Amino acid sequence: MQTMMVQTKIDFKRAYWRNPRFVIFSLLMPIAFYLLFTKVMKQGVMNAAFNRQYMVSMATYSLVLSNTFTLSTLLYNDARDGLVSLIDLSPTSHRTYYGAKLLNLGLINALTIGVIFIVAGISNQIHLVWSSWLLTAGWLWFASIPLCLIGISISFLTDENQIQLVSSLLAFPLAI
Template sequence: MKALTNQCKAEILRVFRNPYFIFWSLLMPIVFYFVFTRVMQVGADDPVWNAHFLMSMAAFSVMGSAIMTLGIRMVEERAKGWSNFMRVTPLSGAVYFFAKMIGQSLVHVFSIIVIFLAGGLINGISLPWTEWILAGAWILLGSLPFLGLGVLVGSMKRVDTAAGVSNVIYMLLAITGGMWMPMEILPKAVQAVGNWLPAYHYGSGAWEIIRGNLPDMKNVFILAVYLVLFMILSSYIRRKQEAV
C-alpha cells in the first residue's frame, strides 16, 4: 500500500510538471469558455447555455488530460527505458499501472474543480450543490474510456507519433462530441458520426445532470463499450510488444 501511495504521489507531481497538461487541460478550456461566453457572447448571457458550455469545457479538459497527458507520458517512459528499469525494481507492474490510473484520476478531480470555479468567477454559474457533485462525479467516472484510449496511445513507439495522433483524436472527438458548439447545429453527417462516439455521450451525461435529469442509459452503455474495447486493444498490443 505504501508503494502504491508513493508512486501515486510521484505520478501526480509529474503530471503537474507537464506543459501538455497545463496548456491542454487547464489553460485552453478556460480560455475557450471565456472567449465563447464573454467575448463572442454565444448564448447572450443565457445561464442555461453558460452552465451547459461549462460542463462541455470540464469534459473537454479531462478528456484531453486522459488521452494526451497519460498517453504521451507512457510513450516517453518506454522510449527512455524507464519502463524497463521499473521492471527490475521491487515495484510490481500492477502497482505501477494502477498508480498511473489513480494519479491521473486525482489530477482530473483537480481539473474539474478548477474549471467549475472558473465558471463561477467568469459567469457567476450557480447550480444546486447536488448537481455540482453529480456532474463532477460523472465527468470523473466517464473519463475511464478516455484513460483506456490514453493507454492505447501509450502503446505507440515514438513520442512525436503519439503526440500527433493524440492531438488529432482529441480534436475530432471534441468537434464530433458537440463540446465546442451544440450538437443540434452541427452538420447532419457530423451528428450521425458523433452519436456513436464516446465524446458525445460523455458530454451528454453532464448536460442532462445540469437540467435536473440523470444520464441516459445509452450514455453509460456506449462509454462502457468503448472502455472495454480500448482496454482489450491495449492489452493485446502490449502482449505482442512484450513477446517481441
C-alpha cells in the same frame, strides 16, 4: 499500499507538477476558451443555460486532452526512457506503476473538473444546487475512464509522431 502511495507521489510530481504543457493545454486552454466565449465574444445577452452547457463542454474538452494526449505521451516516454524496464529491477511492480498512473489521472481529472467548475461558477454566477454540481462532476469523472483506456491504448504505438497523430485524430473529433 505504502509503495503505491510513494509511487503515486513521485509520479504526480514528475508527470504533472513539472509538466507545463499539461497545465497549459489541459487546464488553462479550456478555461481561456470558456472565458473567451462566455465573457469576451458574447453577442447580446447569453443565457444561463448556455454558460452551464459550455462549462460542461470545456470540462469534457479538458478531460479529452489530458486522457488522450497527456497520458499516452507520459506512458510512451516512460517506456522509451527505460523507466518501465527499471521497474523490473526495483521492488515496485508493474501493477503498482500503472495503478499509480491511474490514481494520479483520476485525481487530475477531478481537479481539472473542479477548477473549471469554480472558474465558470464565479465568472458567470452559475447557480446550481450542490447535488447538481456533484452529479455533473461525477458523471464527467466517470466518463473519463474510457478516455483513459484510449490514452493507454495509444501509448503502445511505436513512434512519438504516431502517438501525436493518433491522439489528434481522436481528440479533436471527440471534442467536437
